[in-house]
Amino acid sequence: MKILVSGGTGYIGSHTCVELLNKGYDVVAFDNLYNSKIDVVDRVEKITGKKLIFYKADMLDKESMRPIFEEHKFDAVIHFAALKAVGESVQKPLAYYKNNISGSLNLCELMNEYGCKRIIFSSSATVYGAPKTVPITEDFPLSTTNPYGSTKLMLERIFSDFCVPDPEWSVVLLRYFNPIGAHESGLLGESPNGIPNNLMPYIAQVAAGKLECLGVFGNDYDTPDGTGVRDYIHVVDLAKGHVNAVEKVTSSTGVNIYNLGTGIGYSVLDIVKAFEAANGIKIPYVIKPRRAGDIAICYANPGKAKRELGWEAKYDLERMCKDSWNFTKKSLGLE
Ligand code: NAD
Ligand code: WQD
Numbered sequence: 382m383k384i385l386v387s388g389g390t391g392y393i394g395s396h397t398c399v400e401l402l403n404k405g406y407d408v409v410a411f412d413n414l415y416n417s418k419i420d421v422v423d424r425v426e427k428i429t430g431k432k433l434i435f436y437k438a439d440m441l442d443k444e445s446m447r448p449i450f451e452e453h454k455f456d457a458v459i460h461f462a463a464l465k466a467v468g469e470s471v472q473k474p475l476a477y478y479k480n481n482i483s484g485s486l487n488l489c490e491l492m493n494e495y496g497c498k499r500i501i502f503s504s505s506a507t508v509y510g511a512p513k514t515v516p517i518t519e520d521f522p523l524s525t526t527n528p529y530g531s532t533k534l535m536l537e538r539i540f541s542d543f544c545v546p547d548p549e550w551s552v553v554l555l556r557y558f559n560p561i562g563a564h565e566s567g568l569l570g571e572s573p574n575g576i577p578n579n580l581m582p583y584i585a586q587v588a589a590g591k592l593e594c595l596g597v598f599g600n601d602y603d604t605p606d607g608t609g610v611r612d613y614i615h616v617v618d619l620a621k622g623h624v625n626a627v628e629k630v631t632s633s634t635g636v637n638i639y640n641l642g643t644g645i646g647y648s649v650l651d652i653v654k655a656f657e658a659a660n661g662i663k664i665p666y667v668i669k670p671r672r673a674g675d676i677a678i679c680y681a682n683p684g685k686a687k688r689e690l691g692w693e694a695k696y697d698l699e700r701m702c703k704d705s706w707n708f709t710k711k712s713l714g715l716e
Contacts, residue, residue: 383407383453384627385497387440387488388461389433390417392571393503393560395425396620397459399569402429404624409453411446412462413439416574424568440484443491450495457499457551457630458492459623460485463532467507467674468578470529481532482539489543499551499630500540501623506558506612506642506679508534515646516682519556519638526674541636553630558612558642558681560619562701563708570708571616580652581613581701585709588662595664597649599671604678608649612642612680615696615704625690642681643694652698659702 384401388394389410395417401408402425410422410433422435434453438445440462463481464470470477492498509517510524525531537554544550561581563570576592577583586592600607622641629637647655653664687693696704710716 382456382627382631383409385449385453385455385458386410386461387458388412388417388463389435390414390419390421391461392417393557393616393619394459394461395421395569396564396616397461397623398425398433399428399564400617400620400624401627402431402433406627409434409436409449409455411436411438411449413437416464421569428564428566428568440487441480443487446488446491450491454495455497457501457627458488458497459501459627460488461503463503465529466578467527467529470532471527474528477528477532482535485536485539489540498543498547498549501553501555501626501630502536502540504533504537504554504556505530506556506640506681508537508556509679511676512679515678515680516644517640517679518682519640519685544635548634551630551634552636553626554636554638555622555626556638556640557619558614558640558679560616561613562615562617562696562704564617565704565707567707567711570705570712572712580649581705582709584653584656584664585705587664588656588660588706589709589713589715591713593665595653595666596669597653597666598669598675600668601671602677604648606648606650609675610646610648610678610680612644612646613652613698613701614641614643614694615701618643618694618696622686622690622692625686625692629690637689639686639690640681640683641686641692642683644681644683646678646680647698652702655698656702656706659699660706662706
C-alpha cells in the first residue's frame with residue numbers, strides 16, 4: 382500500500398513516516414519546508430533503513446503537487462501540513478485560513494482528480510473549546526476560540542461533507558491532545574523557531590540553559606494544584622495511531638472520528654517535577670498571570686480509539702520527558 386503524507390518532514394509527520402515505513406508501507410511525503418528541514422528525510426531513512434520518497438511542494442501551489450499524483454497512485458493521504466501556532470493565528474488570520482483551508486482544498490481537488498478518496502486528517506482537541514466536563518468523548522460539543530482552531534473545525538466539516546454525495550469517500554478525523562517527546566534515537570523531534578509557545582519545548586530550553594526560567598501561566602485554576610491540566614501524549618504513540626487509522630480508512634467509508642490521547646491529565650507543575658526527576662535537572666519557574674485563551678483542564682477519553690482502532694498510548698510521562706530532553710540536547714549539540 383502506498384501512502385501520501387503531507388507535512389511529512391514536520392514533527393508528527395516525520396514520526397508517522399517512520400512508523401509507516403517500519404510496518405512495510407510505501408511512503409511518499411511532501412512539505413514546503415516552511416516549518417521543517419530537508420535533513421529530516423535522511424534521518425527517517427537512517428532510522429528505518431528504508432526509502433522515503435520526498436517532494437518539495439506547496440499546498441498553495443496546486444501544480445507543484447501535481448507531479449506527486451502523476452508519478453504515484455495512493456491508497457490514502459495522511460494530511461498533516463498546516464500552520465499551527467495558536468497566537469500567531471490570531472495576529473495573521475488570513476494567512477491561516479488561506480494556508481490551511483485553501484491549501485487543503487487544492488490537495489483534495491487533486492485527490493478527487495486522481496481517484497484517491499481516503500484521507501486521515503490531523504485535527505486537534507482545540508475543537509472542543511472549553512469542555513464543560515472531562516474526560517472528553519468525541520460527541521462533545523464543538524467550538525473554537527482562535528483562527529487556528531477554526532481552520533481545524535472547518536476542515537473537519539469540509540472533509541465530512543465529501544462523504545455525503547459520494548459513498549466512496551473515507552474520512553478519519555484524528556483529534557490529537559498534547560503531543561510531546563521525540564524519537565528515541567534523538568534524530569527526530571520538535572525544534573520550534575524562536576521562543577517556544579508550548580510547555581515541553583520551553584522546559585527543555587530552560588534545561589539547556591537557553592532560557593532562564595519557566596513562566597507558569599496561572600496557579601488559580603480549579604485543578605488540584607491550580608495550574609492547567611492537559612493530556613500529554615508521546616509523539617511515537619501518536620504516530621502509531623496513524624498506522625491503525627490507515628487500516629481503518631482503507632477498510633471503511635464515511636466519517637470516523639477519534640481522540641488520540643492517553644486519558645490522563647497532568648498539571649504544569651506535574652510536568653516540571655516529572656522532567657526534573659527523569660533528567661536530574663532543576664527547572665526554575667515563576668508563577669505568571671493566566672495566558673489569554675487557556676482553559677483549565679482538558680483530557681481525552683481515548684476509549685473509542687481503543688475499541689475501534691485497537692490503539693492505545695503506551696509511553697509514560699517519564700519516557701516523554703527523557704525523550705524530549707535527549708532530542709533537545711542532541712539538536713543543540715550539548716552532547
Ligand atoms: P509541524 O509544523 O512540525 O508540521 C507541519 C508541516 O507542514 C511543516 O513541516 C510545514 O513546513 C508544513 N506545511 C505548512 N504549510 C504547508 C504548505 N502550504 N504546503 C506544504 N507544507 C506545508 O507541525 P506538527 O506539530 O507536526 O503538526 C502536524 C499537524 O498536526 C498540523 O496539522 C497541526 O495543526 C496538527 N496538530 C498538532 C498539534 C501539536 O501540538 N503539535 C496538536 C494537534 C494538532
Ligand atoms: C500546556 C499548559 C499552559 C507554556 C496547544 C494548542 C492546541 C494544540 C496543542 C494544536 C497550559 C501551560 C505553557 C509556558 C505554561 N495544538 N504553559 N508556560 O495550550 O494545551 O495546547 O498545543 O492543535 O491547539 O493550543 O499547550 O503546551 O502551550 O500549554 O505554564 O511557557 O502549559 O498554560 O496549561 P496547549 P501548551
